[in-house]
Amino acid sequence: MSKIDTRFHLAKFRFETGSGDFIDRLMITDNKIPAIELNQWIELKSMRKASTGKEYARKLVVFLNYLHKIGKEYADADNNCVYRFLNYLLYGDMGDLRLRPLEVRLSYCTLVKYIVVVTGFYKWLDQVSNTNMRFYERQNNIRAQKSFLYGQIYTYDYKYLIDASLPLIKGRREYTKWYDKETKEKLCSNFLTLRDEVILRLTLEGFRIDEVLSMTLDSYNEIERMIQPTRSKGKPDARGNYNHLRTVALPQVTCDLLNRYIETERMIAENESGIISQLLFINLNRG
Numbered sequence: 055m056s057k058i059d060t061r062f063h064l065a066k067f068r069f070e071t072g073s074g075d076f077i078d079r080l081m082i083t084d085n086k087i088p089a090i091e092l093n094q095w096i097e098l099k100s101m102r103k104a105s106t107g108k109e110y111a112r113k114l115v116v117f118l119n120y121l122h123k124i125g126k127e128y129a130d131a132d133n134n135c136v137y138r139f140l141n142y143l144l145y146g147d148m149g150d151l152r153l154r155p156l157e158v159r160l161s162y163c164t165l166v167k168y169i170v171v172v173t174g175f176y177k178w179l180d181q182v183s184n185t186n187m188r189f190y191e192r193q194n195n196i197r198a199q200k201s202f203l204y205g206q207i208y209t210y211d212y213k214y215l216i217d218a219s220l221p222l223i224k225g226r227r228e229y230t231k232w233y234d235k236e237t238k239e240k241l242c243s244n245f246l247t248l249r250d251e252v253i254l255r256l257t258l259e260g261f262r263i264d265e266v267l268s269m270t271l272d273s274y275n276e277i278e279r280m281i282q283p284t285r286s287k288g289k290p291d292a293r294g295n296y297n298h299l300r301t302v303a304l305p306q307v308t309c310d311l312l313n314r315y316i317e318t319e320r321m322i323a324e325n326e327s328g329i330i331s332q333l334l335f336i337n338l339n340r341g
Contacts (some may be wrong), residue, residue, distance in 0.1 A: 062118040063084060064111050069259050080108055082115060092118075113171040129179075136172060143168065233258065248315040249335055255308045256281070269334040271316075279309045 063083045065296045068076050068211035080100075092114070100107025118138050121128055143160055233241070238258060245251040256266045273282045282301040304312070316334075321337045324330065 060119055062089075062115045062120045063098065064108075064115050080111055082111055082118070091179075091182075094182070095175055098178070099174075109167075110171050110174075113168050114175055117172055128251070131176075137170075139172075140165065140168070247338060248311055248319050249338060252308065252312050252315050253335060255311065256304075259302055259308070261302070262286075267333075267335055270332045271334055272332065274312065274334060276309065276313060279304050279306070 061084065063086070064080055065083050067079050067088070069079060070076055077202075080096070081088045082096060084092075089093050096107050096111045096114070099110045117139055118128055120136060120142060121131055124135070124138065127133055141164060155223065207278060242251050242254060245254070253266050254265075257263060257267075261283060265286050268285045269281060269282045270284055273284060275281070280301050280303055282299050284299070286299050319338055320334075323336055
């Protein structure tokens with residue numbers, strides 16, 4: 055893989071403040087001279103968090119040096135430059151047949167970050183510079199034949215360029231779909247309140263958290279060990295009608311914990327607050 059001519063660098067500078075103190079700033083240099091326009095944007099990104107500005111600056115430097123390699127100034131870059139840059143990050147330099155090894159390809163997340171940095175920079179640049187760029191709107195998937203990055207930046211999603219490469223650069227993941235009995239017991243043994251343990255156990259029975267929190271005292275049948283939420287997203291049937299709220303039979307251990315919660319934690323919290331509620335799960339904090 056060929057080495058990019060490093061015209062642009064990220065360097066640390068020390069400045070004196072009005073009070074006589076000194077502060078350090080990371081700045082992008084163009085042929086060893088600080089690039090004022092570029093650093094204005096980096097300074098903006100550093101206001102909330104210095105590490106964010108540093109990360110943006112590093113990725114912007116990579117892009118700027120690539121533009122220099124292909125003979126483009128950043129003010130003249132267009133959509134095709136971004137496309138070629140992403141191909142360079144993915145595969146290496148196809149021109150001189152020096153390819154990037156498969157085992158060192160960038161991750162999907164890293165490529166998306168490059169897109170965020172490049173598009174963010176050009177959105178800002180268009181706002182602060184007096185450009186005569188025409189803004190092309192994307193309609194019916196038809197794009198203008200000649201469209202600059204400035205104009206496309208607001209309406210064109212560049213992530214599609216790397217989505218097609220996702221199977222090549224993103225490793226497979228194994229997801230745990232079900233908790234085994236041992237995992238359930240370990241999770242349930244670490245709660246500080248009966249309420250929170252019961253809530254988890256109800257979600258393990260297939261309820262969504264919003265369904266659990268909608269349950270009322272009347273929706274729980276202690277004798278039959280049955281419970282029902284008072285709201286649910288539901289799914290429409292073939293006729294377009296939404297299914298009724300489902301009633302679920304609970305295991306004995308869940309009912310025992312739920313009964314203890316109602317008789318102890320819930321009753322104490324309700325008495326202390328003086329607020330009578332029909333909701334099954336309430337705030338346990340004093341007051």
